[in-house]
Amino acid sequence: MALINKHKMKKTKILLVGANGQLGSVLTKALQQKIGVAQVISSDLQDKKLHRGAFEILDATNFDQLRKVVAGHQITQIYHLAAILSAKGESDPLRTWDINMKALLNVLEVARVEKLDRVFYPSSIAVFGSSANKSFTPQQTFLNPETVYGISKAAGENWCQYYYERYGLDVRSLRYPGVVGYQSLPGGGTTDYAIDIFHKALHSETFYCFLKPDARLPMIFMEDAIEATLKLMSVPKAQIKTRTSYNLAGLSFTPHELATEIKKHIPDFKIVYEPDYRQKIAESWPQEIDDKEARRDWGWHPSYNLRSLTEIMLSELSQKLETV
Ligand code: AKB
Numbered sequence: 572m573a574l575i576n577k578h579k580m581k582k583t584k585i586l587l588v589g590a591n592g593q594l595g596s597v598l599t600k601a602l603q604q605k606i607g608v609a610q611v612i613s614s615d616l617q618d619k620k621l622h623r624g625a626f627e628i629l630d631a632t633n634f635d636q637l638r639k640v641v642a643g644h645q646i647t648q649i650y651h652l653a654a655i656l657s658a659k660g661e662s663d664p665l666r667t668w669d670i671n672m673k674a675l676l677n678v679l680e681v682a683r684v685e686k687l688d689r690v691f692y693p694s695s696i697a698v699f700g701s702s703a704n705k706s707f708t709p710q711q712t713f714l715n716p717e718t719v720y721g722i723s724k725a726a727g728e729n730w731c732q733y734y735y736e737r738y739g740l741d742v743r744s745l746r747y748p749g750v751v752g753y754q755s756l757p758g759g760g761t762t763d764y765a766i767d768i769f770h771k772a773l774h775s776e777t778f779y780c781f782l783k784p785d786a787r788l789p790m791i792f793m794e795d796a797i798e799a800t801l802k803l804m805s806v807p808k809a810q811i812k813t814r815t816s817y818n819l820a821g822l823s824f825t826p827h828e829l830a831t832e833i834k835k836h837i838p839d840f841k842i843v844y845e846p847d848y849r850q851k852i853a854e855s856w857p858q859e860i861d862d863k864e865a866r867r868d869w870g871w872h873p874s875y876n877l878r879s880l881t882e883i884m885l886s887e888l889s890q891k892l893e894t895v
Contacts, residue, residue, distance in 0.1 A: 584610050584686070585778040587644040588678065589653030590622060591615040593757040594693065594750055594796065596649060602798045612644050615653070617812040631674035632689060641700035648804075650691040651678040657697050658849050659759025660720040673722035675879075679734045679742065691804055692744040694728050696789050697721035697761075700855050708857035710758045710818045710864045718856040726853045730814040735814045743803050744816035748860060752793025753887035761852045765790055765829060767885045768842070772833050774894060781849045784827035787858040791821025792875035792883070799871055806869045813864055820860040821873045822880070 585602055589595045590613030599622050603611045613622040613630035619806040627640045631653055641649070653674050660667035676694065682690045699708055700715035712724075714725045724746075749762020749839040757763040764780055765788075771778040799819055803811075824832075864870040875883075 581645070581647055582610060582642060582765060583648060583811070584612070584646050585613045585648045585650060586614060586627075586641060586644065588614055588629065588637075588649060588674070590626075591617070591619050592652055592766050593752070593753045593755045594747075594793075595650075595652040596621050596755045597793055597797060602650075602783070605801065611789045612646065614639070614640060627647075631677055632670055634677045634681065637677050637683065638856075640686050641681050641687070644714075645687070647687055648689040648691070648799075649678050649682055649687060650804075653694055654693070654723070655720065655722040656759040657718045657761045657852055658763070659660065659696075660723075661718060661852075664719040666724055667719045671720065672726065675723075675727045675730060678714060679730060682742075683734065683740055689804065690731075690740065690742040692727060692731050692742055692816070692841045694724045694744050695721065696746055696748050696856050696860060698725040698728065698746060698816070698859050699853075703857060706860045707861040709858050709861045710813065711857065719770060719850055721801070724816075725887050731816070741808055742814070744810055744818045745799060745803060745819045745865075746860070747796060747819060748789035748791045748821055750793055750796045750798075751790055751884065753884050753891070754793060761849045761856075761864060762788055762790060764883075765824075765828060767835065768826070768829060769888055772840045773885065773888050775837075775839070777843055778779060780826045780830075780842055780844050781847045782826050782844075782853050783850055784830075784844055784852045785825050785848045786846075786850060787823055787825045787894070788853055789820060789823050789857055789860045790880075791819065791873065792880045795821050795875055797863070798874070803865075803869065810869050812868050817865040817868075817871075818862040819861050819865055819871070820862040822876055823859045824877050828877065829881070830893040832877055836881070836885050849871060
């Protein structure tokens with residue numbers, strides 16, 4: 572059943588920007604399940620035929636294109652998921668800044684002029700840097716990001732707060748940890764190893780890990796990430812007390828701990844550690860996240876731990892392999 576916006580009696584209609592990405596592709600399906608296929612429009616730079624329902628080829632760095640899609644489909648909410656991530660972003664810092672910021676500012680500005688109800692903006696643990704406490708990093712702390720992706724996310728969070736304070740635009744945001752899921756592939760992140768490792772293990776290949784064995788990072792299982800996003804976006808406005816971005820925790824593990832868990836299922840699995848520039852990025856990030864504000868304000872709690880995540884990843888991916 573489609574949701575009705577009580578004030579304008581307009582049906583909720585969602586545009587996903589970056590719908591082909593790791594999170595976007597799964598979130599599109601979840602939203603379609605929740606409010607109906609016809610109420611969710613997916614968009615990205617290319618049509619890879621991943622989605623049901625209407626799809627728009629859209630470059631969010633183009634304001635006019637974005638506004639036309641929003642007006643044409645009578646969109647009431649945007650989920651803006653397009654960004655260049657931490658590791659890839661370092662290969663061309665100025666382009667990363669340009670794309671990440673321009674797309675966000677266009678989304679915020681189109682949302683303002685078209686009077687949208689709500690916007691979702693994904694931030695990241697990459698907003699933290701070496702000055703923040705690594706252990707149970709709190710919501711309010713130093714933000715000195717050390718990647719251009721992190722700098723763009725920290726600036727983006729502040730822009731979201733600005734649009735809320737100045738224009739009343741209901742922008743909501745989460746600081747995602749590394750998202751681990753079987754449904755889609757990541758691209759360009761420092762936490763991507765935690766998905767690649769499963770694919771290599773199931774293909775009986777040695778996994779060359781670009782992080783050190785003890786590089787502990789915050790992660791979240793895809794199902795939890797989707798659940799948190801849907802929950803944050805559906806609670807009444809008054810419950811949202813953080814207008815930059817909420818810390819969000821799932822679980823934390825090291826490459827060694829993950830490899831050990833995988834070996835319980837695949838005893839011959841081999842991992843070789845060959846840390847590269849991504850190790851330095853990982854070292855600048857928290858090891859665990861304190862998300863008590865999200866728990867308190869809108870009732871967040873994760874459901875998956877390392878054991879269940881590993882079991883589900885292996886069984887879902889091996890089923891996919893069988894059907895290929
Ligand atoms: C990355 O590794 O860049 C992302 C993130 C933690 O935001 N997965």
